[in-house]
Amino acid sequence: MQMMMAGGPWLGPRAIELIDLVARWAHVIAGIMWIGNSLLWNWIDRSLVPRADGARTQTPEPVGSIWLLHSGAFYYMEKTLLAGAPMPRRLHWFKWQAYATWLSGFVLLLAVYWLGGRAAMTDPAVADITQGMAVAIGAGGILAGGLLYEFAHRAIAPSAPRAARLLWIVALSAIAVAFTQLLNGRAAFLHVGAMLGTIMAGNVVFTIMPAQRELVAAVQATGTAPSVASEASTRAKRVSTENNYIVFPVIALMLSGHYAAVYGYPHPWIPLAILVAGGASVRHVLNLRFTVPDWRPRLALTLLATVAALYATLRDGARARPAAAATAASAATAGPVDFADVRHVIDRRCGACHSSAPSDESFGAVPAGVMFDTPEQIVAFAPRIQERAVVTRTMPPANKTRITDAERDLLGRWIAEGAGRVP
Ligand code: HEC
Incomplete structure (x- = not known):
């Protein structure tokens, strides 16, 4: 593939x-x-x-x-609806x-x-599926999310806008949770972002642009904007407001790949929900600031609640990992770890990618610039090795080199003992 x-x-x-x-x-x-x-x-x-004259044009806008x-x-x-004035010769869209x-x-x-x-689509610790199946799930989920959103907007929103919104929020949440149950955590977050981004771009192509073309055509034909907002322009207003709320969550999801502790959380849908809800809520308060005088404390509270929820999740994630807990326990009983054993595990399980001469270049030459060729390099990266290979288990990607739990445990014990010795 x-x-x-x-x-x-x-x-x-x-x-x-x-x-x-x-x-x-x-x-x-x-x-x-x-x-x-x-x-x-x-x-x-x-x-x-x-x-100043309080004049209103033909529309309630x-x-x-x-x-x-x-x-x-x-x-x-x-801002004008032209009201009889000629259509400008150059109009920027x-x-x-x-x-x-x-x-x-x-x-x-x-x-x-x-x-x-x-980057890995699959993770054997999440679901035992092939790359092909994972791509089908990713592509299918994005398409299904987009179609469900369009359906809610066209078939339900004209008569029941709230029900339509509820429907698409529930449907997209279900798809997002399904992604986290089937795909690699990092891929799941990115695919939820791609689904929301696709909906936003779809709103421009399928709703906002047609409504603008309709407006221009009406003004050209009659010299004035239609007196009653058409179904298309009502929908354009609605989807552009929804785009406005989706944008902050999408940015967080697109950047989430840098945060292994976030997508590597044991129940990744929880931090995912926090990022989406936090982003949309911050956007909401920023929209309120035009009409609500005490928006500042609301903004502070929203930001604080989001950060606190993320903090609680990350803290819990570090504790909840069975491997990390087992490591702490076995460190107390087993003898000191020999660095030669650590090096052997790193060579076997990480060296294919993290080396100056990688044998697996599919992830790019020297991923993230991290190389484990020398003992000094390994020791220097000990805290990140702990985070990626022991706590969040997001390395190796999709466990491509089949590292065992015992080997993760060994790395964890070496780090718990201080990991400071370069032999
Ligand atoms: C199949 C290739 C591959 C293997 C094998 C692999 N990695 Fe990685 N590693 C990557 C890629 C790709 C990135 C950059 C993307 C990312 O950070 O998720 C990366 C990034 C990293 C980083 C830097 C990012 C950070 O969070 O600090 C560390 C540290 C790391 N890997 C540790 C390891 C360890 C330890 C092993 C072995 C147990 C390992 N990797 C095995 C591909 C690999």
Whole structure:
């Protein structure tokens, strides 16, 4: 299931690494442009000063204007529905940021998880499934989540918006929990992020853009915006608000791969739920700040509650790991660990990737820059070896080199004894 098997030598590990680098670069830049834009528009829309004469146009939508200061000049911006004024010759639309973010994200998903084999989709300690099954589950879950969301919006929301929202939240939560029960923890978090990101981009393509085209067409045909908001524009407003709430959780999920203690928690859906709920709640308070005077203490409380919940989870995770507990117990009874044994385990179970001359390059040359060639390097990384191989058991990825519990235990005991001796 790796690109290099399907293609010639031009899709070897170096080519995949290059695709990973370029696509990630594009993804982050496009994502910043999309999210930055949409946060700014959201802020402008909520900060508009209504027209002094209190005039309203044909629609119930308030119009207004705002003064802004940026890099040495004043900017005046007015929100209008044109009301008889001619359609401007140049009208700027914002859509490529969203499309580019999704497309580069899809390439990354292929290069890193689905085909390129740069990160593990499976984990034998979670579920005994093949790479092919894991990809089918990941892709199927993302597709199912997107379709369920669309269905709730088109079929249910027009008559019962709250029921629709409840339905998609429950459905997406179920898919997210299923991911954590079947996939590698790191992959599960990323796939929930990809599902939410796909829904956001889908909202732009399938709802927001069509509604804007409809508005432009109506203004061109009649000279005025439609007096009653159409079904499409009501839905566009709704999904763009939902995008606004989804964005903070998505960012947390996309970055979660750096935090083994988070996705490696024994019940990963708990920290996942905290990241999603925390992100959406912070966004909610930031939206409230335009109408609720005491939003500051609310924001502080929301941030504090999120961080406290994460802290409690991480602390509990470090304690709950059976291996870590067993290690502490056996350290008391067994004799001191011989460094030669530690080195043997590291060579056998880690050296394939973490070496200056790795034999397994599918994860990229020298993953995370960590090499275990010399005793000094091994000793220097002792705390991270403890975290990744003993406590969270997120190394080796998918236990590719089949490290045993006894070997993890040995590493844990060596570290518990101080791990300071370089022979
Ligand atoms: C099949 C390849 C592979 C094997 C085998 C492997 N690793 Fe890794 N390792 C990776 C990759 C990929 C990363 C970067 C991604 C990540 O951090 O999850 C990494 C990152 C790390 C890091 C740095 C990130 C951090 O959290 O500090 C440490 C430490 C580490 N591995 C320890 C180990 C240990 C200890 C073993 C052996 C028990 C091991 N690895 C076996 C692929 C491997």
